Amino acid sequence: MRIGELAARAGTTTRTLRYYESRGLLPARRSGNGYRAYDEEDLRLLRQIRTLQDFGFGLEETRPFVECLQAGHPAGDACPASLEVYRSKLAELDACLEQLQSVRDQVAAQLERAELERAELARAAARPGGPAPQCELSTVRGPQTS
Amino acid sequence: MRIGELAARAGTTTRTLRYYESRGLLPARRSGNGYRAYDEEDLRLLRQIRTLQDFGFGLEETRPFVECLQAGHPAGDACPASLEVYRSKLAELDACLEQLQSVRDQVAAQLERAELERAELARAAARPGGPAPQCELSTVRGPQTS
DNA sequence: GCTGGCCTTGACGTCCGGGGCAAGGTCTAC
DNA sequence: GTAGACCTTGCCCCGGACGTCAAGGCCAGC
Numbered sequence: 001m002r003i004g005e006l007a008a009r010a011g012t013t014t015r016t017l018r019y020y021e022s023r024g025l026l027p028a029r030r031s032g033n034g035y036r037a038y039d040e041e042d043l044r045l046l047r048q049i050r051t052l053q054d055f056g057f058g059l060e061e062t063r064p065f066v067e068c069l070q071a072g073h074p075a076g077d078a079c080p081a082s083l084e085v086y087r088s089k090l091a092e093l094d095a096c097l098e099q100l101q102s103v104r105d106q107v108a109a110q111l112e113r114a115e116l117e118r119a120e121l122a123r124a125a126a127r128p129g130g131p132a133p134q135c136e137l138s139t140v141r142g143p144q145t146s
Numbered sequence: 147m148r149i150g151e152l153a154a155r156a157g158t159t160t161r162t163l164r165y166y167e168s169r170g171l172l173p174a175r176r177s178g179n180g181y182r183a184y185d186e187e188d189l190r191l192l193r194q195i196r197t198l199q200d201f202g203f204g205l206e207e208t209r210p211f212v213e214c215l216q217a218g219h220p221a222g223d224a225c226p227a228s229l230e231v232y233r234s235k236l237a238e239l240d241a242c243l244e245q246l247q248s249v250r251d252q253v254a255a256q257l258e259r260a261e262l263e264r265a266e267l268a269r270a271a272a273r274p275g276g277p278a279p280q281c282e283l284s285t286v287r288g289p290q291t292s
Numbered sequence: 293g294c295t296g297g298c299c300t301t302g303a304c305g306t307c308c309g310g311g312g313c314a315a316g317g318t319c320t321a322c
Numbered sequence: 323g324t325a326g327a328c329c330t331t332g333c334c335c336c337g338g339a340c341g342t343c344a345a346g347g348c349c350a351g352c
Binding site: 149 | 300
Binding site for chain 3: 035
């Protein structure tokens, strides 16, 4: 199988395969004319890489899985190094989730506060003499995000 | 106030301030010798930018807040455009959280499965004739992540 | 006058996962 | 023999938010 076919079968591009090879992941044999030659096993390796990439793993993080398959194991995650990557990724995801959740809550709070303040001002402007036409908010202290 | 002092007071670097200026955010007046000249108001703008950046807002997303302050409003989020940014950021964060959570669960499931399989194999290897010393797993079919 | 510290602009490097193009080699079909 | 599809290497490009020089200007203190 040549590079184009492998790329098509894995749903990726030839450029990507050459990039993986340049990174030392997914090396290719060469046929007589210099073309890269792949087999079904390479397709397996490639699918493993793509699956992990889709999960957000970095290329380097897929390496243990690829090496595990290359070593003849039936699954890329049959080796301890792969499990370690799973674990550290899990920790990373948890940390990321926690931080994002915290940011989300703070942004939501800011939005709510700012919306309330605008409503407040709209009411204040509608009350006394005449409603000031647009945005004359100089009397209000805004609690500043600091 | 010159660039170094502003950077120090905002806890950032001169490079960053020049970058912001190059992006049209936080423009600077110039004193006679060509040095950038800033005042307390610029410090407020800069703090607004940094706060949002710390929340993960892109530079462009901070622009409405900065313009709001520049327009004389007491808070950067007193303007509708800023509220819109809050809202779209919130939606973005929620989508991101959802996806990350899904990935997290899938990775956790993979990890659990792979650990179980290893335990299975360890028991199988310990039972029959003699325990094979290391990693001879060629008889087991691993359900592949596909 | 000289050193040291601050400032200026400009240009290139970083990280990541490739995209895109050029110039040329190779194979197949007609 | 020649068109067209495929392959090769090599090189520069992207984005985002800066870091890191390099070469030179300005100013204060001694």
